[in-house]
């Protein structure tokens with residue numbers, strides 16, 4: 001694996017939720033803080049705290065800096081003008097990584113003036129090195145670019161490369177947005193516990209630790225999720241009663257299918273600008 005220290009200066013444009021989660025992953029994996037520059041015209045408290053902790057500089061604009069890797073972590077809605085403003089710092093040495101939902105390689109190439117682009121879709125568990133990122137290489141990506149991109153993305157967790165760019169909208173809908181579905185599951189389980197008479201804080205403790213425990217069990221044990229589910233399900237017991245509802249014709253599977261389809265549609269729409 002490429003040593004992160006060997007990658008050279010990395011410029012993160014957009015020090016928001018996802019950009020900072022990735023930055024934390026890179027720093028934890030050995031990117032020297034002196035090789036990381038943040039660009040954000042109005043950095044929030046979390047960006048300021050990270051900068052303070054690691055001695056990072058936050059620039060209001062990118063002028064004058066020449067990164068080897070430029071990471072676009074702004075909202076898709078403003079990426080056009082942001083790319084225009086970055087023209088002075090993008091040179092032949094610059095590898096561009098975008099994490100913006102829906103923004104195609106064609107738009108990234110046109111906007112940055114380089115085909116050395118990688119379109120990616122990470123997720124927020126990147127912050128603790130447990131994310132998963134989907135990635136598609138642009139037209140002028142060479143093996144050394146791909147290795148550098150892979151090293152940065154791997155610092156945030158697993159990396160899955162795709163040949164078909166279209167797949168990235170589906171990746172966005174499953175794993176990019178996916179952590180929110182799991183957090184919403186915790187909220188729903190806690191609310192259901194309250195409806196059954198539990199105190200709110202106890203219901204939340206039970207729901208949260210159940211999801212944490214189940215995720216940790218999946219990480220420790222490669223047994224398929226369906227078998228882990230069956231291991232909980234005593235014949236004719238309480239879990240079977242609940243799963244009859246959850247796995248029914250109008251249960252979780254069709255609901256999740258609709259939710260993921262909606263996210264995929266939105267990803268495609270964001271790409272239209």
Ligand SMILES: NC(=O)C1=CN([C@@H]2O[C@H](COP(=O)(O)OP(=O)(O)OC[C@H]3O[C@@H](n4cnc5c(N)ncnc54)[C@H](OP(=O)(O)O)[C@@H]3O)[C@@H](O)[C@H]2O)C=CC1
Pocket residue numbers: 013014015016017018019039040041042043044073074075076078082099100101121122123124176177
């Ligand atoms: N959040 C997530 O889980 C994921 C997000 N993404 C993608 O990451 C990108 C960022 O999303 P997210 O982190 O959620 O959004 P945030 O709003 O948290 O982060 C975007 C950051 O960019 C800043 N910003 C605004 N204008 C500029 C500018 N001109 N130059 C530099 N920075 C600027 C924003 O500042 P201000 O708040 O002041 O506008 C904000 O701090 C999006 O494209 C999204 O699709 C991808 C995967 C997962």
Ligand SMILES: O=C(O)[C@@H]1CCC=N1
Pocket residue numbers: 101172176177
């Ligand atoms: O909600 C969004 O649009 C971004 C992309 C994936 C997760 N968050």
